[in-house]
Amino acid sequence: MNPDGTNPAVVIEARSLSKYYGDQLVVDDFSVAIEQGEIFGLLGPNAAGKTTAIRMLCGIVERDAGAVSINGAAIASARNRIGYVSQRFGQYAELTVWENLRFYAEMYRVTDEALLDDLLDRYALEPFRHQRAGNLSGGYQRRLALLCAVAHDPDVLFLDEPTAGIDPVTRKLLWDEFYALSARGKTLFVTTHYMEEAQRCHQLAFIDRGRIIARGTPLTIKQCLGDVAVYAVKFAFNPSVHKALLANEAVLLVNQFGLELRIVVANHSSRSQLEQVIADETGERLDLVPSELNLEDVFIALTQHRKAD
Amino acid sequence: MMWAIVKKELLQLRRDPRLVALIVVMPLLLLLLFGVALKLEPSNVKMAYLDEDQSIFSNLIKTGIWSDGYFQLYEVSTKQAVIEEIRAGRAKAGMHIPANFSALLAENQQPHVDFYVDGTMPSLATAMKYNSSSATSEGVTNDMYFSAADAPNVVIAEEPFILDTTILFNPDEIETWFFLPGIIGVLVMQIALILTGITIVREREQHTLEQLLVTPMKKTTFVIGKLLPYVFIALVDFYFILGAGWAVFDLPQPSSQLLLFLLAAIYVGAMISLGLLISLISQTQQQAMFIAIFIIIPSILLSGLIFPLEAIPQIVRPISYIIPFTYFVDIIRGLLIKKTLLVDLLLPFAALSCFVILFVTASIMKFRQKL
Incomplete structure (x- = not known):
């Protein structure tokens, strides 16, 4: 709900998208409705169908079923209202930063050089203006890609793993920009497999093997595992303990984090029983400490769960 | 290590079936095509002619040329047209038999027949010149010698008529x-x-x-x-x-x-x-x-x-x-x-x-x- 009581408009709407590659169903009944100003995160493991989904939304991959609308219009007539940054660096390596920006801006009939100058400045690319895009570091290449996608001031931005392979500082800088865009009423669709990035989104959907398996805000989406308890214990990695714990029906996830072992279990199971399992394997009785469920627990538990199906 | 690279290259190639098809099938196709197509000996070379004489003698010349199968003859209406046909590319060679051909022949006056070849392609011009000799072969010229029964012995030219060959367009070949x-x-x-x-x-x-x-x-x-x-x-x-x-x-x-x-x-x-x-x-x-x-x-x-x-x-x-x-x-x-x-x-x-x-x-x- 907007502050003035009206409902914000749905900007990106996808209904029942599906896509086959050969006879493999890579996106299955994919539906989303994303409101103006939202940053929507599509979270999923590799090969879950994230890239295919985002490409269908942008209209560069043919969909086998379903419909997409951007601001109520078909994608073909909304191309100048969207910006897209592909997963892989899609700018021309032989051209300079400025030449790339000029080119992509002109593809959207933007020729105001003063405006482009300002943008270059804002994305801290001014010092690299005459450098070839291919020689930029990964972080600056990402910035250039984003810059090329926003120069025509689109309403909607599609970002396919925008910070993959990027250091945390640059990632924060990019996200500050995403928030700034969102604050200006732009709608952002982001795919990622980084929890840290997913936490930053307003709305999330988990996708696994082509299907959305959970959706909500980063807070509410955790509830989709149901009533669970999380325990942590200082414990060095021991594969046989993992195996023994997973043999237990109630255990949803066993995950090692450095020196810490995290266990997610259905709430009804007893803590002492788990402690016993560990003791049986190691001969050492350890105290399981209750912990907070985090997004990564949910993500791995959900995707693992489905693999066991 | 070297074999690892060799193996990797071969594997990579195999993963591109279209490329494999291109490097296996295309050369084969081209080989078959060229095997059939590439003959150095032309046939059915188009020749435009104008026969203003229309006698059995001029017919002998045309038949002589035609029967070899090298030239394919067709008639045009003016002498200028013979050359124009070659310029236009519709004919590669041309021939003109003048109106007084048999008259001069009968008087053993050695008439001239104009023969034109397109010199653009020197190898073809040479071949055409060579093949034009069928016009002056014995089978053609045998019946072209005249002498009255009571005439005194005179020296008759060896050739009853002369074939004048002109190379057009690239005369120096x-x-x-x-x-x-x-x-x-x-x-x-x-x-x-x-x-x-x-x-x-x-x-x-x-x-x-x-x-x-x-x-x-x-x-x-x-x-x-x-x-x-x-x-x-x-x-x-x-x-x-x-x-x-x-x-x-x-x-x-x-x-x-x-x-x-x-x-x-x-x-x-x-x-x-x-x-x-x-x-x-x-x-x-x-x-x-x-x-x-x-x-x-x-x-x-x-x-x-x-x-x-x-x-x-x-x-x-x-x-x-x-x-x-x-x-x-x-x-x-x-x-x-x-x-x-x-x-x-x-x-x-x-x-x-x-x-x-x-x-x-x-x-x-x-x-x-x-x-």
Whole structure:
């Protein structure tokens, strides 16, 4: 709900998208409705169908079923209202930063050089203006890609793993920009497999093997595992303990984090029983400490769960 | 370690079945094609003739030439038309038998018969001259000696008539005049096909195409935008190479600079749009290169550039006519050497233009705004 009581408009709407590659169903009944100003995160493991989904939304991959609308219009007539940054660096390596920006801006009939100058400045690319895009570091290449996608001031931005392979500082800088865009009423669709990035989104959907398996805000989406308890214990990695714990029906996830072992279990199971399992394997009785469920627990538990199906 | 690299290379090749098909099937196809097509001995060479004598003697000459199977004769109505047929390219040779032929023959006055050959292609001219000897063979001339029963012995010339051979258009039979104009076309074809052949595949391989496809550009915008710079570059290149031909090899000037420019523009347009089409049907730069090469080789061998079209068997001839380069060779020789009139070049010009339209349309249709 907007502050003035009206409902914000749905900007990106996808209904029942599906896509086959050969006879493999890579996106299955994919539906989303994303409101103006939202940053929507599509979270999923590799090969879950994230890239295919985002490409269908942008209209560069043919969909086998379903419909997409951007601001109520078909994608073909909304191309100048969207910006897209592909997963892989899609700018021309032989051209300079400025030449790339000029080119992509002109593809959207933007020729105001003063405006482009300002943008270059804002994305801290001014010092690299005459450098070839291919020689930029990964972080600056990402910035250039984003810059090329926003120069025509689109309403909607599609970002396919925008910070993959990027250091945390640059990632924060990019996200500050995403928030700034969102604050200006732009709608952002982001795919990622980084929890840290997913936490930053307003709305999330988990996708696994082509299907959305959970959706909500980063807070509410955790509830989709149901009533669970999380325990942590200082414990060095021991594969046989993992195996023994997973043999237990109630255990949803066993995950090692450095020196810490995290266990997610259905709430009804007893803590002492788990402690016993560990003791049986190691001969050492350890105290399981209750912990907070985090997004990564949910993500791995959900995707693992489905693999066991 | 070396074997690991060898194995890896072979594995990579095997993963590109289209490339494997290209390097296995295409050479085989070309080998079979050239095996059938490449004969050095022409047959059915067109000869225009005018027989103003219409006597049994002139008939003997025509029959003598015809019965060899080398020349295919057809009649025209004026002496000038004989030469014009050759200039227009409809005939490669011509013959004129004057009206007083049998009259002079009867008086043992050694009449002259004019024989013309197209000198554009010196090897063909030589062969035609050689084959024209069937007109003066014994079977023809046996019955051409006259003497009255009561006439005193006179010395009769050894030859009852004289065959005057004139080499038209390239009288000095300069080989470079014959080859060079076509070679310019080969060079331009090479540059055009390889330059444009990789242009879209490269965008695909470097992922810039994906970024382009989301923009609001139209298919036609993209295709024309891709064509224009290369058309310009290849056109400049064409004149650069031709200029060198003029400077170094003293190539003749064209009958019309405007027509030459028109030819350059249309030919370059056809080659660049063909290159673009190659780029659209290829999945990798390697594939594009191979397809380009497999177009260039038959173009050189089957277009009349080296071997006369007359030497290519009828069953293969249609292939010659679907090669754009064939028409280029025809026109540029017409313009530079034979000074052919525009009206006789209309057909090859139209054919070349059709190729441009065909390739551009196919490119626009083939280009999908999807990955």
